[in-house]
Amino acid sequence: MADALISPAVGGVMWVAAAGLTALSARKLKEEMDDRKTPLMGVLGALVFAAQMINFTIPGTGSSGHLGGAMVLAVLLGPYAAFLAMASILTIQALFFADGGLLALGCNIINLGFFPCFIAFPLIYKRIAQSSPNRKRILAAAMAASIIGLQLGALGVVTETFFSGISELSFKTFVLLMLPIHLVIGIVEGFVTASVVGFVGKTHPEVLEMAAESSRSNQISLKPVIVTLVVIAALTGGILSWFASTNPDGLEWSMARSSENKALPGPQGQIHSLFSKLQEKTAFLPDYGFRKDKAEGAATNEGKKGNDEPWPCVSAGTSVSGLLGGAMSLVLAGLVGVGIKAFQRKKPK
């Protein structure tokens, strides 16, 4: 999930959700007052981070994959600590590696942290495994939970991308791409999780005890958590969309909707009224003139995150002069950079 593929609204909503969950998990952990968890969470987080760098070959496909790790963490730490651990891993990855972005961090935390820790783990893994923890059950539980957790995460990615309206991939196509891949990854992850759990059960059973205790004592409060989150998300999404539609760009958006399907910039009249509206809003910069007689100026329309089907192809946001100006801007920016470097070279530091 990259920044370039999401809209601010989607990113913002997910951020709020992720932040809320983080605060909640932190508080729950404080209540538990088990200070052994602090170093354990940290080191396990580092381990999963490191493990994600090791590739293994997926049997049958010949391609390589790596561990997600959320399910292992959930079993070993309990859902709240595991969520924080995943969130920390994702944050570090967002900062240091170029894949995944800072705005998309919220989405990633929800996709890769919330779904496995707060949905797949309590609702699937625990149901199956905790009644009678023998090897077969653990394997089945780990498998089911990993698969479903990953599928939900993949669905999350598709939904977020779709609602952002930036990629042209249709929901169906994207789903068809993502889900099968993640099914295979889920199966593998299930195996690895199960064997790790078995291992830990033999060597450090008290850790499993500790985790089971924490999730047991907090089991009841999960539903209200989910409900609250959904409400927050809906509210935030609603507010953001409202805000977006009341800013000047909303004007262009509705104008664009009503314009012809034609891709070319519309007739002069439309442009004219748009520009004058813009100028009204920006009266304190009267010299920032758009030449009203230049026919090629296209409306800069900031279409908003399409929460409905992508509207019929509309007038381009960029005009020819936009392109020219864009190229010049790049050159200017480059000159700034070169200038600074030259200055630095002259001034030894």
Added chain:
Amino acid sequence: MSHHIVEVKELTYKYPDGTPALNGVSFRITHGESVALVGANGAGKSTLLLHLNGFLTPQTGSVRIGDMPLTKKTLKHVRQTVGMVFQDPDDQLFLPRVYDDVAFGPTNLGLPPDEVKERVMSALALVGGTHLKDRPPYRLSAGEKRAVSIATVLAMSPSILVMDEPTSNLDPKARRQLMHLLSKFEHTKIIATHDMDMVLDLCSRAIVLRKGEIAADGTVRDILNNQDLLDASGLEKPLCLQGCPICGILPAGQA
């Protein structure tokens, strides 16, 4: 000064799986003494050390640090008095910068930021590590890590320093520097080690542990000259007391 006395009486401890670790260990260490705790691997040295700051509780017997018995209430105070340095500095340095690690102890004691800074800088100065204060631990050499981990403990101003294998993994020069550093400290020192040459250089007294019991407790000279004792406990004389490997001449005073 009675608050610097370490007194262990009839300490017995068994591991959770039943293996006996310590059996009736008793000794008394007074202020300023420099004591080496030696013994083969598995003799119980680390386990004994863990009793000295309350991490493990004896099943029978007692531990007194200074005037206080070790109980839940006195734990925090004891941990400030007894500074423990572990074998693997990576376990002791768990924050991203050296400064943060050294500041961890004083901050937890509730000291205000200015005083914390003072403590940190003086602790680092003591170990010769002031220039390391902004470094991340993974960019420290083994010797530097060792020095910094000692600083993390010194920052809490303990009166008793307990160390587990301080010279392990150090190159000769770093080892020499560490020994020089330790010789300057006036704290009571309890050092668990295999490094018999360091014991000879640094410590006045040695306690030999064998299979969870005290096999001997006396001056370093006496113990290191007792070949039978050393053999029975899985130990050897320090290299500097052993004969020259080439010409076979023994150092003065050896039989």
Added chain:
Amino acid sequence: MGSIGSSFFDIGHLDALSSKQTPVHRVDPRVKVLTTLCFIVVVVSFDKYDPARLTPFVIYPMAVMAIGRIPFSYIVKKLLIASPFVLFVALFNPILDRNPALELGLFSISGGFLSFTSIMVKYVLTVSAGLALIACTGFDAICSALTGMGVPGPFTIQLLFVYRYIFVLGEEAARMARARALRSFGDRGMGIGVYSSMLGQLLLRTMDRAQRIHLAMMCRGFDGEIRYIASPRMRWSDWIFLAGWGGFFALLRLYDFPAWLGRELGRLI
């Protein structure tokens, strides 16, 4: 294993860059975090058919990297390495959206192509801003910034721990992977059985280590309460940085600078 080693070396490299002393490095980390987030939100908010308006934004990462003495080539390399996923998704756009959107004399550019360009430009801008942030701020400064901005203590400590131990564990994992590779003849990758065993071993060592760290923490008075040293107060230069860049982004968002520039140039020619 080359990949593990190089990833950690990479983090270490970024970390080393962050210890330089330049005007950018000295700006309060909270300000830098906020400015970067603001930058990303504004960049991402542009319409997908409008790649040209994004171009002036390149000044921010460029200025930060130049003043912060962060090597451009390094950032470019990282951008290239991580681009495949975005590229893959973005490539669908010109394929699926062929409606012409812009006429350039004889050529007509499709909407899909425009949106593809805008996605890639956004990618370059947002990622380089993020990398510039970490390269001139340093991870523990960012963590103290986060604490100062209200992020819960347990999470910040978690970040610090993970960061601290990534190197230790990475090295252990790399050693194990190397040992395995030396004993597997032929170029086969690692099977799942071996992987699980390695993971299990690493896990054991990790949990033992966690116990020892816990011990070390207790010995230094840790009682479950996470206290973190607050970051220093902001100076007026920090506020200027924030206000200046923030204002700049807002201006660019509201006004189509490239179009205006192009128009003026068009008149001159």
